Amino acid sequence: MSSKSNPALLVSFLVIAGVIAVVVLYPVFQAAKPISQRLSDLTRMKQIGVAAMIYAEDSGSCLPIAANWKAALSPYIKNEFVFKCEHLSNGVNAYGHVYERSAAGLNVMKTAEPEKQVMCFDGTNIVANAVGDYRTEIDFERGNGAAHVVFADAHVRKVAKGWLGN
Secondary structure, eight states, X not given: OOOOOOHHHHHHHHHHHHHHHHHHHHHHHHHHHHHHHHHHHHHHHHHHHHHHHHHHXXXXXXXXXXXXXXXXXXXXXSXXXXXBOGGXXXXXXXXXXXXXXXXXXXXXXXXXXXXXXXXXXXXXXXXXXXXXXXXXXXXXXXXXXXXXXXXXXXXXXXXXXXXXXX
């Protein structure tokens, strides 16, 4: 009897192992996809917050005015994709971050509690350069009952449904 192994047996074993791995891991990757999208959205929101802080440094400590907030922050953000929301990827113009109307032109240095002042949020208005009021336009449905909010000090927080600046 020969001690040589059959190469076809090895190949078929590797193919079967690969198929089993795909079948077992596919549901794991599918479950991780929404988590990955939310983390990506959180990162984008953080980039918007940091860009707004840099803009404020260059503009006498004031945040952009509402009418052109996206254009004002664009020089501080390398990629237009930051302004888009991965959850709304069904269209080319799938924006989803809304600039808080009360933050427009706000002087961050003169604000008593910038860590409580909403600047940008996941909103229901999905057009570019959207401006609104977080009390009525925050989108909790996109994040399964939660939304991301950027505050005037550039920190980002995931807030649950029912949160209204408390």
